[in-house]
Every structure is written in C-alpha cells, then in structure tokens.
Amino acid sequence: MPDMRFTIPEQNLNLEPFAGRIPDFQKKSEVMITDKGYKCRITNIVPLSSHERVFQLRIVDPLEREVFNFRPGQFLMLEVPGYGEAPISISSSTSNHEFIELCIRKAGHVTSALFEARQGAFVSVRGPFGTAFPMAEMQGKNVLLIAGGLGIAPMRAPLFWINDHRDRYKEVFLLYGAKEPSQMLFTYQFEEWQKVSHVQMRTIVEKPDQSWTGRSGMITALLDEFSFNPKETYAIVCGPPVMFKFVCSHLDRMGIPMNRMFVSLERRMHCGMGKCCRCMVGSTFTCLDGPVFDYWSVMNLKEAI
Amino acid sequence: MNVDFNIDIRHLTRVEGHGNIHIAVREGRLTEAKWAVIETPRFFEAMIKGISAERAPFLTSRICGICSISHTLASIRALERAMEITPPETARIIRLLAMHGETLSSHALHLFFLAAPDFLNAPSALPIMQSHPEIVQAGLMLKELGNALSIATCGRCTHPVSLVLGGLSKAPSKQRLLELKTKIAECRPALEKTTAFFRTLTLPDFVRETEFISLHDGKSYPYIGGDLVSTDGVVRDENDYLEMTNEYLTDFSTSKFTKLSRQSSAAGSLARFNNNYDLLLPGAKAAAAAFGLEPVCHNPFMNNVAQLVECHQIIEEADTLINWLLDDELRDIRVSYKPKAGSATGAVEAPRGILYHHMETDDEGKVIKADCIIPTTQNNANIHYDLHALAEQALAEGKSEQETEKLCVMLVRSYDPCISCSVH
Amino acid sequence: MIYKVISKTEFRAFIDAIVKENRAYGPQKVDTGSNGKPIYQFMPVKSAAEIDFDYTVTHSSAKHFFLPYRDELSHFNFTDGNWEQEVNYEAPPTILIGLRPCDINAINILDDVMLHGAYPSPYYLARRKNNFIIGMDHLPLPDCFCHSMNRHTVNHGFNLFCSDIGESYYLSINSSKAYSFLKEFELQEPTYEDNCRLIERRKDIKHSFETKIEVSGLPCFLDIEFDSPIWQKWGDKCLSCGTCAMVCPTCYCYSVEERFDIDLEGSTRQNHLYSCNLVDFAQVTGGHNFRPKNGDRLKYRYYHHYRGFAANDNQQICVGCNRCGRACLADINPKDVINDLRLERESCLTCVLPSPSKT
Amino acid sequence: MNHLGFKMDKVKVGSFDFTCCEGCQLQLANKESTLPDFLNLLDIRNFREISSERHNDYDIALVEGSITRSDEIDRLKAIRAQATVLIAFGSCACFGGVNNLKNRIPQDEAIREVYDGKTIDTMPSMKISDIVQVDLSIPGCPVSKEEVERIVIGVVTRSQVSLPKYPVCVDCKQKLNTCLFDLGEICLGPISRAGCDAVCPTGKTPCLGCRGPADDINFASFKQLVKDKQLSIADMREKLSFYNGFAEYLDT
Structure with missing residues (x-):
C-alpha cells in the first residue's frame, strides 16, 4: 500500500517554486494554440509554373476561421501530416477571411508531398508568426515594391493591403524581375494591379527568350524609369539574399533611408516560436524578430546575408 | 522404370549462405548426388593475424550473422584459456544466458521461417502469416524472447557488444532481468502451442546410421566447453579438436569436409540430444517423448524436433539462471589481465552444433594464428552422403522428380546449415 | 519560505519515505574514471541508500527531466482522406534530489525561455509544475565558476533546499507540499548557532572558488569579436560532437522531426535536443549551410551563452557549472576561451590604438 | 494510407547478399513487434534467405556484403540494371567492412594460410560503390533495424530519407x-x-x-x-x- 502522506498526486499544480513569476496557467488556450494547428482544406490549387503553385486553404472550423488574423509579411508553419512542417509566407489579402493563399515552390520533401496532395485534402497551419511590413507607418508616402523571383509571393499581401487602402498612399511602384520569362509568376494579375490598384508596374528578365518583348537585365535598371522623391519613399524588397543586398545598396545610393527599406529573411525554422534556435541570425530570431527586418537592422545582424 | 532427370538447385533458398544441390539420375539409377557449397571464402583465419586479442572476438563474431554470440564466446574461451584468464562466475552465468538467447532465437527462426513452409507447402513464412497467424505469432514470441535475452545480456542480438576477454564490460540491470522473467512466463503458452503444432506435421521417414559429435561435461546440458564425445564412443580433450574433425578439401565445395570414425559425422541439436539425453530437464524430456524422439536417433529430419526439445530446455534453464543472477550483486563481472603468449582451443555448442576456435597469441597479446571449425563444415559431408542415400531411397520408392527434389531440399534445411559461416 | 533544521539521519528517513512512494531521481555513482575519480549521474532511485548525498557534481545536468532528449509534440491519426491531431503533454510527478544551486538556476533560466516568452511551452510547463525539486549546496570543484556567473546561490525555483551545516541540514522550505511532507519528521527551529553555521557555510562556499572568469562587458566583447581569429583557433580543436550541449544544463536548441508510424496509420512529430555545434544546425532546404565551419558554430554556442539572445532578455544563460568543459574531449572550456578572447581584445586595444587621451 | 488523397504503393524489393555474414539481412526479421507491419510495406520479390519465390521485377535492391569474386561482379551488375534504387546495406556493402582486413595480406599468403594453397577463386575485397552506382547507404555492422524501418518508410512515402550527419x-x-x-x-x-x-x-x-x-x-x-x-x-x-x-x- 502506498503511503499517501508522501505521494504526489498526478497533475498537482506545484506553483510555489516559481516565486512570483508564475506563468499564466489560466490562459491555457493561448498556450495550446502554438502546437496544435488550424486544420485547413485545400480548396483550390492554381499552377503557376512547373515548380510553383498557389494553394488556397480554408480553415475548417468556422470559429477558428473567424479568429485567424494576420498582417502583411507574416508567415505560417504549414504542416503536411506525416511529412512535417515548412515556414511559408502568406500570399493572400489580410481582409480575406475565407481563404488563406500560399504560393509554394516545390523544394523539400514537405512541399513535394503537398504537390501530390489532391484538392479537398486536409493540411494544417500554425501561426501567424513573425513581424510584418509597417503598412501604417508608410501611410502618406510613396511605396516602392521590388520583387525578385518567388519574392513576389510575400509581396502580394502588401499589394492587397494597398488596394484595400489605396487612398492612404501616394505613388505605388512595383518592380518585378525574374530569371526567365517562364518563371514570371502571377502574370494574370498584372493588369488588375495596374488598373484597379493603380500601381505603376514594370517587369524585367535576366535571360529573355523569343517570346519576351519587355526589358532584360538587372532589376535595378527599372528604377530609372520612375522619378520619385527618395525622402518620401518606403521600399519593400523581397527576393533571394544576393538580390536584396544589391538592390538595397542601390536604394541607399538613391537616398532612401536604410530604416525605410524592408526585407524578408529566410532561414530554416523548426518551431516558429523562438525556441529551437535554428533560425538565429546574430542574436536575433528570424521567426520572432523577423522575418521582416528594416535594412538598417539587417546590416547590423551578423551573418544575415 | 527408365527415367532420366537432373535436380540442379543453384543457391538453395531459406538457408543462410549459398549452396547447390546436384542430383543426376540416368535410366532410373542414381549416378550423382552432390552437396556443393559455393559461398565466397572470406579468409577470417588470415585477417585475424596481428589483431589484438582484445579485439579478436569482435572480428570472429562477424563470421556469422546468426550465431555471432557463439563465435564471440568460442574466441573468448580460446583466448582466455591461452592467456590463463579466469572470468568471474557472474560473467560465466551471464554469458550462458546470452548463448541461450541466441540458440532460442536461431531455433525459432529455423523452425518457423525456414523449415515450417516446407511442411505447409508454402514458399515462405509470409503466406503462413495469413493462413496460420497464431502459429507465426507464437514463433515470433519465442524469437523475440531469444533476442531479448541476448540484448539484455550482451547489448545486441547480432554481433554482441559487451562480451569481452576477462568477463563482461557491462552487466544487465536487475530491472531488465525481472522483465525477462515476465517475458519467459508469457512465452510458455507459445511454446506449448508450437509443440502441439509441430506434432501435427509428418516428418519424412529416413534413416542413415550416423556418428554424432557434441560437447559433454556430465553435469549439465552442454553449451560452453567440456569433453568432445561421439555416439561411436570417441572421447577427446577440448584442445585435441583436430582429432575430432580431420578436415579435408573436396574439389566441388568451398567449404571443407570433416570425418571421424566413419565416412562422415554430424553435429547439431540432434547430436547434442543423442549424446546428452540424460542431462535434459523433465520438461524437455517430456517434449521429446511426445514426438517419440529417443537417443540415439539416426533420422536427420528429427533435428527439427531436437531443436524444439532444446527450446524447452533453454527456457527452463534461462529462468533458473535469471534467478541466480537476481540473487547476485552483479558487480564482479570482469577481471583484468596481462597479455601473454599461449595457445588453446575454445569449443562451444552453437545453435547448429559444436564450434571450435583455436587461438595462438604472442606475448604482446596479438593473435598470431587462428583456426575456426564451424558446425556446418562438420555437417557438409553428412549432408552430402545423406543426399545420396535419400535420393536412392526415393527412387526405390518410385517417387517423382518433384517429390525427390522436395525431399532433398527439406533434408538440407533440416540441418539448418549456416553456409557463410562454414566458409569463413 | 520557512527555515528549519533537520538532523542528517532524520533527513535520510524523510528522503527514504518520499522516494519510496514516487518516481524519484538522485545522484548515484555510476562509474570510476581511469583517473580514480567517481562519476555521478542523476539515476532513478527507490531508497535513500541508493543516493550518494555527498556527491560532487553529476556528469550530465538535470535538464532532460524538463526538456527530454526526445519528446513527442503531437500525433496524427490518419483516416481515409482525413486525419486527426492529438496533443498530449501530461507528465508524471517526479522528485529530483540533490540539485546544486547552479542546476536550479539553470532551470530558472529555462523557465524564462520556455514560459515567459511569446509562446509558453505547455510541454515544459507540464513537467516543470510536476517536478518536486530538493536542492543541496556543495563546495565547488576546482573548475566550477558559478560564482563568476553569480549563480552559486539560489533563492527560488526549488521546493526544498538543504545547506550542509555539519551534523544537520539547514532547510529552506519553499513549498507547502514540502512542508506537509516534512511535518511527519522531527524538525528544529534554527538556533542562533545554526544561523551562524549557515552563514559560515555560505562564506566557505563563496571563498572556495578557484576558477574565476571575468564576464562583465562580455556581450559587447562578443559583438566586437564576431570575426576574431580566436574562433577559428578554438574551432580547429572542436570535434563538433555536441557533447557540450548534451551535458549543459541550459542548452535547449532543438530540432523537430516528423515520422510516419510503421503501419502508416499515423505520424508523430517529435522534438529532439540538438546542438549549434553539430554540422547541419544551420543548413537550409536546398543544402546551403550558414555555418559550415567548426569555429562559426562554436562561436554561436558562446554567443548564446555569454551574450544571450533577444528572446530571453539578452541574459547570459551559462550558470558556470563547467560540465561542458569537463566533458569536452578536445579540452575546450569556457574559462580558456573567454580569457583568450579578453586577452586578444585587451592586447589589441593597448598595442594598436593610442589611448583617446593622448590624441 | 491516403489521408492526403493519394495512395502509397508497396515497394517491390529484392534482397541480395554477397561476401558477408548475412547478419544485416537477418535484422530485417528482428524487432518482432513491428515485423508484420514492416513486411506489409514491402512486396518482397526476391529474398533467398527467407523465401523460395524468386522474381526479377523488383524496384529496390538491398545489397549486402562486399565483392570478393569475379562472378559476384556480374551478379551485382545485373541487379543494378534491374533496380531503380540500389541500397548498400551494412558496413561490408558500404565500406568493404571486416572483409577488407584480408587486403592487408598478399592473396597467395592468405590462400596458403586457409586452404593449404589449393586454387581458390578470390580477389581483394571491394565495396559496392567500387563496382556500381549506389543510391542510398545504410551502414552498420549489423544495420540497425530501426534505421532500416525509417528509411524504408521514407522510400515508400517519399518523405525524408537521410542518415544523421552528427557523430555518435x-x-x-x-x-x-x-x-x-x-x-x-x-x-x-x-x-x-x-x-x-x-x-x-x-x-x-x-x-x-x-x-x-x-x-x-x-x-x-x-x-x-x-x-x-x-x-x-x-x-x-x-x-x-x-x-x-x-x-x-x-x-x-
């Protein structure tokens, strides 16, 4: 017979040792959310290129769908059950509560499995995580959006935001560069962005083919086509690290303050919550302190680029 | 009856290693019956030269994937005798338990996965999993118990890690031993089920007078060390193993042949049974009686039954050994030693029969010469001559080519040959 | 906090009573090293007799009782065209005996990371609240430097703390549960002499530290020395074997893996303690490795420990137990690395730059 | 399993041994508690050690052992020609294993030592990748069944298949x-x-x-x-x- 005087009962809250720094046990739901994701149905799959598709996800539970909110620039941990998680930036409009859109390139085993999944299948998302583009701070200013390759994916959320609040911003420019014409994504939306959102848009490719009639060269060449006051301009630059490095230094020379240029960093992430430390850049977490950083901070981060 | 046919089996299946059977019949008469081992030789006796005695058992373990614990212990016994090391009693008991695990799991593997499909006319155990799930389940339980005994005592069931010169590098915890005891109790019904199942099978009726060789120490059923004895009355000291084996080469086999008083001799479960029947525990004796198995039995197919009898023996003994260990401190498991020059033989009863390792060391403790004689090597000649007799008997009984072929492969499998082992 | 004094025999009786009824772990000698010194670990115990109360320090820390080396985060059960996710983070009550002040401080640091950040970890919390911690003070080993990190004393985070004052233990009782257990045993109110003995004991411990590391200003140093050749020098020694992180009481970096069940009827998401010293820690999908060199990875561990990361208020997370230094086969220890770094910086300042006052 | 709307097929497997102790193949029959589930993932087309059925339409070949005789080279090449994925299975296949210890000694001397100088067909031990291309390696003496399970699941489900990169x-x-x-x-x-x-x-x-x-x-x-x-x-x-x-x- 166990001596009950000395037995610790199961699940006994043993609070004293925390000495005044007791975590908030009552808000259990908040603790829980971080590890159990929102179950989503893949409602639509839009092929963009041989390796890129847009996945439209709908959170299954109506209450959860209502609660789910994000800001432009934030990312999700997308779980494909059995295969694991991958961090993916959200590519849809913040005002769209019906669907989440993720633009995904087939790269690792998680995304490969997702590409096999059928429309109607269920996946799960955790989040949103991370910092966002400071859309409020940019109000009343010009906005320069520069995207390279798959960098157009995180750029869609701020584009949608600007469309929803177009009167709050002055001139909006979108420069989009790709390696080859076939790698140019979302071409079907170009007209909408220009006509409806009143965005001045230019595209460029590095390696043109016969079909390409537009400009070719480096993306910075497009900057000459517009005139704007750099002191009154904010920039968002998304693309591979090499690209944003030279674009940002170009913008710096043009006179845009470094703390008004924003970039989105990518690292391997395992938790999204600032615990696993896989995404550390210097002493900062890409998942908590990023992925959106102003260029001044990135310059000061060790190993950022 | 004028029939001509050849039975030509290349790479016999459901045995460990590569062996071929050739039977030739011309005008109804047997003209050739051959058992040829075509395994690639590995030259263990050459590669071991210059290896430290401490490491040598880890190398000889790799002679065989099924009976690695026996090989390790044979080398350890040879080297300990050569360098005059006496391991502590606790280590001796734990080593014995390790060996029991190996024998149990090897017998279970043979009985259920390699031999049973023949009796049930299946190509492998996989369809039997569907047709006789409870029997396969019982077999898996016994095999798992064997593996669990080995894993608890020496870290791993294939290529043990903690069997070392001078004793053991690590003793099992009492907790692990208690778990094993529970497992043994759970396995007893499975063993009964297995025995009942095998009683429903009919073994071919075939007898050829054979000399059976095994260890014998007069005190308990043999496993590690003892006198070398034969059913023809030969008794030799462990170190005089060469007088028991008399190895010779044939031109059709990469494995050597052996002989003693007759043309050929046999080792294995049946040999142990025939030489040590009196030392069996009552439970094992009862199991043998259920099959009508009595010493000296000359039907090689009965080796299957002898293995099953040994499973009974092992499970009883393992339980006793664990009780002994539970009463022990389990601290005194290893003695230190100084390398020295010497030579000696270590003989153990591997699952498939008597196994000899002979080792010679220099004063730095390096192995300078080694000789390993494997049970299957000692059975090759017997298999070869059995095949001849069996084929003749089948022809005399008017059996078809297919029936003869099936009998032949069943005969070879009954010996549970470990061919890669025999070509080491 | 309530203070009592208990005789050592009575204390053993108390430990005996509670370990018999609960899942308990205490320091145990597991081996003797080839240098003749005993090697201790926190092992499961069933009676007070199995515990080495006068142990020095365990080889591995008590971290894995809170952050297991492998931990199941969730399980998916698959059905036809659908799945369900199950999350379970319940932990059984566990008693930990004999933790040193630095060990308890380490757990307090882990509390900051795991419970006070943006996303409190329910897995950690479940274990933390179900662990009953009995701390014990000790005289430092020659290579302990917890005094330098100011982690040689502890005033919260435990249920009960025992200071050795000769024939008795001076108890700091920090939980009602501990108090109700102890009520069944003979306790004395601390006398004036007991209080003096406690103060003496503390002084004694404080003055026994032989290893000192100057850590003030280290965060700044580390930022400045980010590209220092020092890292390459120590990196060349580093085996990148992860031993330091495994034995460390505060290293918590992990890796998340998802595995299918063998019957393919479900899958399990696990986290797995990792180390920033391991070769693929900063490798991303596609193969690029942000820290391919041993030195870069070693630097990260020091960066994390002595500079601190933003997520835990930039505090230094090293507690000075020197387990990493003792376990390191390549003979890398914080004292030598930090001294090297400091030397480099100071010699550099004096030789290369003229003092500002002279310009 | 079709929880994502696509089905997994069993993989057609052949298991082959060359110069070795066959201990690695034996591991496939270990870990009895999950053995039926494990075998359920596979369509075993060729596995001499446990089955008399032999077909040559496997996609995945597990190859155990090292190469020490000329006829083994031809057998191995034939396996390579059939298999989509060839897995070097165990230390002998991956590195040559203990068999390579014999390469330290001149061949004639080794033959004299073991076979009294009788003509024996043998050659220096080689690992599988010395002869044919290897797609995946599972090292170990013997291989760990747990790792084999993990890798087989990876192949069947096309999820991540990799060995740890860090040390023991x-x-x-x-x-x-x-x-x-x-x-x-x-x-x-x-x-x-x-x-x-x-x-x-x-x-x-x-x-x-x-x-x-x-x-x-x-x-x-x-x-x-x-x-x-x-x-x-x-x-x-x-x-x-x-x-x-x-x-x-x-x-x-």
Whole structure:
C-alpha cells in the first residue's frame, strides 16, 4: 500500500517554486494554440509554373476561421501530416477571411508531398508568426515594391493591403524581375494591379527568350524609369539574399533611408516560436524578430546575408 | 522404370549462405548426388593475424550473422584459456544466458521461417502469416524472447557488444532481468502451442546410421566447453579438436569436409540430444517423448524436433539462471589481465552444433594464428552422403522428380546449415 | 519560505519515505574514471541508500527531466482522406534530489525561455509544475565558476533546499507540499548557532572558488569579436560532437522531426535536443549551410551563452557549472576561451590604438 | 494510407547478399513487434534467405556484403540494371567492412594460410560503390533495424530519407553513458556517424566506427586527443581500419 502522506498526486499544480513569476496557467488556450494547428482544406490549387503553385486553404472550423488574423509579411508553419512542417509566407489579402493563399515552390520533401496532395485534402497551419511590413507607418508616402523571383509571393499581401487602402498612399511602384520569362509568376494579375490598384508596374528578365518583348537585365535598371522623391519613399524588397543586398545598396545610393527599406529573411525554422534556435541570425530570431527586418537592422545582424 | 532427370538447385533458398544441390539420375539409377557449397571464402583465419586479442572476438563474431554470440564466446574461451584468464562466475552465468538467447532465437527462426513452409507447402513464412497467424505469432514470441535475452545480456542480438576477454564490460540491470522473467512466463503458452503444432506435421521417414559429435561435461546440458564425445564412443580433450574433425578439401565445395570414425559425422541439436539425453530437464524430456524422439536417433529430419526439445530446455534453464543472477550483486563481472603468449582451443555448442576456435597469441597479446571449425563444415559431408542415400531411397520408392527434389531440399534445411559461416 | 533544521539521519528517513512512494531521481555513482575519480549521474532511485548525498557534481545536468532528449509534440491519426491531431503533454510527478544551486538556476533560466516568452511551452510547463525539486549546496570543484556567473546561490525555483551545516541540514522550505511532507519528521527551529553555521557555510562556499572568469562587458566583447581569429583557433580543436550541449544544463536548441508510424496509420512529430555545434544546425532546404565551419558554430554556442539572445532578455544563460568543459574531449572550456578572447581584445586595444587621451 | 488523397504503393524489393555474414539481412526479421507491419510495406520479390519465390521485377535492391569474386561482379551488375534504387546495406556493402582486413595480406599468403594453397577463386575485397552506382547507404555492422524501418518508410512515402550527419557522441550522451575516454579507452564515437543509438558505448565497449565517418569530421583534433590522453596510436589505427570506413584517414 502506498503511503499517501508522501505521494504526489498526478497533475498537482506545484506553483510555489516559481516565486512570483508564475506563468499564466489560466490562459491555457493561448498556450495550446502554438502546437496544435488550424486544420485547413485545400480548396483550390492554381499552377503557376512547373515548380510553383498557389494553394488556397480554408480553415475548417468556422470559429477558428473567424479568429485567424494576420498582417502583411507574416508567415505560417504549414504542416503536411506525416511529412512535417515548412515556414511559408502568406500570399493572400489580410481582409480575406475565407481563404488563406500560399504560393509554394516545390523544394523539400514537405512541399513535394503537398504537390501530390489532391484538392479537398486536409493540411494544417500554425501561426501567424513573425513581424510584418509597417503598412501604417508608410501611410502618406510613396511605396516602392521590388520583387525578385518567388519574392513576389510575400509581396502580394502588401499589394492587397494597398488596394484595400489605396487612398492612404501616394505613388505605388512595383518592380518585378525574374530569371526567365517562364518563371514570371502571377502574370494574370498584372493588369488588375495596374488598373484597379493603380500601381505603376514594370517587369524585367535576366535571360529573355523569343517570346519576351519587355526589358532584360538587372532589376535595378527599372528604377530609372520612375522619378520619385527618395525622402518620401518606403521600399519593400523581397527576393533571394544576393538580390536584396544589391538592390538595397542601390536604394541607399538613391537616398532612401536604410530604416525605410524592408526585407524578408529566410532561414530554416523548426518551431516558429523562438525556441529551437535554428533560425538565429546574430542574436536575433528570424521567426520572432523577423522575418521582416528594416535594412538598417539587417546590416547590423551578423551573418544575415 | 527408365527415367532420366537432373535436380540442379543453384543457391538453395531459406538457408543462410549459398549452396547447390546436384542430383543426376540416368535410366532410373542414381549416378550423382552432390552437396556443393559455393559461398565466397572470406579468409577470417588470415585477417585475424596481428589483431589484438582484445579485439579478436569482435572480428570472429562477424563470421556469422546468426550465431555471432557463439563465435564471440568460442574466441573468448580460446583466448582466455591461452592467456590463463579466469572470468568471474557472474560473467560465466551471464554469458550462458546470452548463448541461450541466441540458440532460442536461431531455433525459432529455423523452425518457423525456414523449415515450417516446407511442411505447409508454402514458399515462405509470409503466406503462413495469413493462413496460420497464431502459429507465426507464437514463433515470433519465442524469437523475440531469444533476442531479448541476448540484448539484455550482451547489448545486441547480432554481433554482441559487451562480451569481452576477462568477463563482461557491462552487466544487465536487475530491472531488465525481472522483465525477462515476465517475458519467459508469457512465452510458455507459445511454446506449448508450437509443440502441439509441430506434432501435427509428418516428418519424412529416413534413416542413415550416423556418428554424432557434441560437447559433454556430465553435469549439465552442454553449451560452453567440456569433453568432445561421439555416439561411436570417441572421447577427446577440448584442445585435441583436430582429432575430432580431420578436415579435408573436396574439389566441388568451398567449404571443407570433416570425418571421424566413419565416412562422415554430424553435429547439431540432434547430436547434442543423442549424446546428452540424460542431462535434459523433465520438461524437455517430456517434449521429446511426445514426438517419440529417443537417443540415439539416426533420422536427420528429427533435428527439427531436437531443436524444439532444446527450446524447452533453454527456457527452463534461462529462468533458473535469471534467478541466480537476481540473487547476485552483479558487480564482479570482469577481471583484468596481462597479455601473454599461449595457445588453446575454445569449443562451444552453437545453435547448429559444436564450434571450435583455436587461438595462438604472442606475448604482446596479438593473435598470431587462428583456426575456426564451424558446425556446418562438420555437417557438409553428412549432408552430402545423406543426399545420396535419400535420393536412392526415393527412387526405390518410385517417387517423382518433384517429390525427390522436395525431399532433398527439406533434408538440407533440416540441418539448418549456416553456409557463410562454414566458409569463413 | 520557512527555515528549519533537520538532523542528517532524520533527513535520510524523510528522503527514504518520499522516494519510496514516487518516481524519484538522485545522484548515484555510476562509474570510476581511469583517473580514480567517481562519476555521478542523476539515476532513478527507490531508497535513500541508493543516493550518494555527498556527491560532487553529476556528469550530465538535470535538464532532460524538463526538456527530454526526445519528446513527442503531437500525433496524427490518419483516416481515409482525413486525419486527426492529438496533443498530449501530461507528465508524471517526479522528485529530483540533490540539485546544486547552479542546476536550479539553470532551470530558472529555462523557465524564462520556455514560459515567459511569446509562446509558453505547455510541454515544459507540464513537467516543470510536476517536478518536486530538493536542492543541496556543495563546495565547488576546482573548475566550477558559478560564482563568476553569480549563480552559486539560489533563492527560488526549488521546493526544498538543504545547506550542509555539519551534523544537520539547514532547510529552506519553499513549498507547502514540502512542508506537509516534512511535518511527519522531527524538525528544529534554527538556533542562533545554526544561523551562524549557515552563514559560515555560505562564506566557505563563496571563498572556495578557484576558477574565476571575468564576464562583465562580455556581450559587447562578443559583438566586437564576431570575426576574431580566436574562433577559428578554438574551432580547429572542436570535434563538433555536441557533447557540450548534451551535458549543459541550459542548452535547449532543438530540432523537430516528423515520422510516419510503421503501419502508416499515423505520424508523430517529435522534438529532439540538438546542438549549434553539430554540422547541419544551420543548413537550409536546398543544402546551403550558414555555418559550415567548426569555429562559426562554436562561436554561436558562446554567443548564446555569454551574450544571450533577444528572446530571453539578452541574459547570459551559462550558470558556470563547467560540465561542458569537463566533458569536452578536445579540452575546450569556457574559462580558456573567454580569457583568450579578453586577452586578444585587451592586447589589441593597448598595442594598436593610442589611448583617446593622448590624441 | 491516403489521408492526403493519394495512395502509397508497396515497394517491390529484392534482397541480395554477397561476401558477408548475412547478419544485416537477418535484422530485417528482428524487432518482432513491428515485423508484420514492416513486411506489409514491402512486396518482397526476391529474398533467398527467407523465401523460395524468386522474381526479377523488383524496384529496390538491398545489397549486402562486399565483392570478393569475379562472378559476384556480374551478379551485382545485373541487379543494378534491374533496380531503380540500389541500397548498400551494412558496413561490408558500404565500406568493404571486416572483409577488407584480408587486403592487408598478399592473396597467395592468405590462400596458403586457409586452404593449404589449393586454387581458390578470390580477389581483394571491394565495396559496392567500387563496382556500381549506389543510391542510398545504410551502414552498420549489423544495420540497425530501426534505421532500416525509417528509411524504408521514407522510400515508400517519399518523405525524408537521410542518415544523421552528427557523430555518435550525441546519442551516447543522451543515454547518460560514461565516456569511454574517461575509462581510458579509445572510442571512435566522436568521429563516427550516429544512428546506431550508441549501442557499443552503452554496452561499455568502444565504438569501432562501423557506420563510417560523420559529416565533416575533425580528424586532426581526434588524433591529438588520442595523443594528449597518452593512448596507443596503434590501437587507434586498429580500430580505424576495423570496418574500413575510415580508409581515407588512415594515412593522415
């Protein structure tokens, strides 16, 4: 017979040792959310290129769908059950509560499995995580959006935001560069962005083919086509690290303050919550302190680029 | 009856290693019956030269994937005798338990996965999993118990890690031993089920007078060390193993042949049974009686039954050994030693029969010469001559080519040959 | 906090009573090293007799009782065209005996990371609240430097703390549960002499530290020395074997893996303690490795420990137990690395730059 | 399993052995508790050790053992021609294994020693990748069934298939083992690839590196460690050459 005087009962809250720094046990739901994701149905799959598709996800539970909110620039941990998680930036409009859109390139085993999944299948998302583009701070200013390759994916959320609040911003420019014409994504939306959102848009490719009639060269060449006051301009630059490095230094020379240029960093992430430390850049977490950083901070981060 | 046919089996299946059977019949008469081992030789006796005695058992373990614990212990016994090391009693008991695990799991593997499909006319155990799930389940339980005994005592069931010169590098915890005891109790019904199942099978009726060789120490059923004895009355000291084996080469086999008083001799479960029947525990004796198995039995197919009898023996003994260990401190498991020059033989009863390792060391403790004689090597000649007799008997009984072929492969499998082992 | 004094025999009786009824772990000698010194670990115990109360320090820390080396985060059960996710983070009550002040401080640091950040970890919390911690003070080993990190004393985070004052233990009782257990045993109110003995004991411990590391200003140093050749020098020694992180009481970096069940009827998401010293820690999908060199990875561990990361208020997370230094086969220890770094910086300042006052 | 709307097919497997002890194939029958589920993932087309059925329409070939005779080369090439994925299975297949120890001795001398100079068809031991292209390696002497399960599941589900890149020390420390260097022995744990669950150091015997080197090892530092601890370099070399996994480091 166990001596009950000395037995610790199961699940006994043993609070004293925390000495005044007791975590908030009552808000259990908040603790829980971080590890159990929102179950989503893949409602639509839009092929963009041989390796890129847009996945439209709908959170299954109506209450959860209502609660789910994000800001432009934030990312999700997308779980494909059995295969694991991958961090993916959200590519849809913040005002769209019906669907989440993720633009995904087939790269690792998680995304490969997702590409096999059928429309109607269920996946799960955790989040949103991370910092966002400071859309409020940019109000009343010009906005320069520069995207390279798959960098157009995180750029869609701020584009949608600007469309929803177009009167709050002055001139909006979108420069989009790709390696080859076939790698140019979302071409079907170009007209909408220009006509409806009143965005001045230019595209460029590095390696043109016969079909390409537009400009070719480096993306910075497009900057000459517009005139704007750099002191009154904010920039968002998304693309591979090499690209944003030279674009940002170009913008710096043009006179845009470094703390008004924003970039989105990518690292391997395992938790999204600032615990696993896989995404550390210097002493900062890409998942908590990023992925959106102003260029001044990135310059000061060790190993950022 | 004028029939001509050849039975030509290349790479016999459901045995460990590569062996071929050739039977030739011309005008109804047997003209050739051959058992040829075509395994690639590995030259263990050459590669071991210059290896430290401490490491040598880890190398000889790799002679065989099924009976690695026996090989390790044979080398350890040879080297300990050569360098005059006496391991502590606790280590001796734990080593014995390790060996029991190996024998149990090897017998279970043979009985259920390699031999049973023949009796049930299946190509492998996989369809039997569907047709006789409870029997396969019982077999898996016994095999798992064997593996669990080995894993608890020496870290791993294939290529043990903690069997070392001078004793053991690590003793099992009492907790692990208690778990094993529970497992043994759970396995007893499975063993009964297995025995009942095998009683429903009919073994071919075939007898050829054979000399059976095994260890014998007069005190308990043999496993590690003892006198070398034969059913023809030969008794030799462990170190005089060469007088028991008399190895010779044939031109059709990469494995050597052996002989003693007759043309050929046999080792294995049946040999142990025939030489040590009196030392069996009552439970094992009862199991043998259920099959009508009595010493000296000359039907090689009965080796299957002898293995099953040994499973009974092992499970009883393992339980006793664990009780002994539970009463022990389990601290005194290893003695230190100084390398020295010497030579000696270590003989153990591997699952498939008597196994000899002979080792010679220099004063730095390096192995300078080694000789390993494997049970299957000692059975090759017997298999070869059995095949001849069996084929003749089948022809005399008017059996078809297919029936003869099936009998032949069943005969070879009954010996549970470990061919890669025999070509080491 | 309530203070009592208990005789050592009575204390053993108390430990005996509670370990018999609960899942308990205490320091145990597991081996003797080839240098003749005993090697201790926190092992499961069933009676007070199995515990080495006068142990020095365990080889591995008590971290894995809170952050297991492998931990199941969730399980998916698959059905036809659908799945369900199950999350379970319940932990059984566990008693930990004999933790040193630095060990308890380490757990307090882990509390900051795991419970006070943006996303409190329910897995950690479940274990933390179900662990009953009995701390014990000790005289430092020659290579302990917890005094330098100011982690040689502890005033919260435990249920009960025992200071050795000769024939008795001076108890700091920090939980009602501990108090109700102890009520069944003979306790004395601390006398004036007991209080003096406690103060003496503390002084004694404080003055026994032989290893000192100057850590003030280290965060700044580390930022400045980010590209220092020092890292390459120590990196060349580093085996990148992860031993330091495994034995460390505060290293918590992990890796998340998802595995299918063998019957393919479900899958399990696990986290797995990792180390920033391991070769693929900063490798991303596609193969690029942000820290391919041993030195870069070693630097990260020091960066994390002595500079601190933003997520835990930039505090230094090293507690000075020197387990990493003792376990390191390549003979890398914080004292030598930090001294090297400091030397480099100071010699550099004096030789290369003229003092500002002279310009 | 079609929880994502696509079905997994069983993989058609053949298992083949060359010069070895067949202990790795035997591991496939171990871990009895999950054995039926494991076999359920596979469509075994060819596996001489356990089945009399033999078909040559496998996609995945598990190849065990090293190559020591000319006829084995032809057999191996035929397997390569059939298999979509060829897996080198066990240390002998991956590195040559203990078989390579015979390469230290002139061939005639070895034949004289073992076969009294009778004509024996043999040649120096080679690993599988010396002859044909290897798609995946599962090292180990023997292989760990757990890892085999994980990799087979990876192949069936097309999820991640990889070996740990870090050394054995990680797993060894997680088992709270006493470091063998602390007990005065040379252990190859700090430079050998993890994935074996540190089974040898857990049994208190030194790691002999059957899984070969981990990614990007610091061999110079390891050698220095052996010297600093005043342990025998000869002993270190014997351990390094045991499974031939460290062949490229032996001369450094």
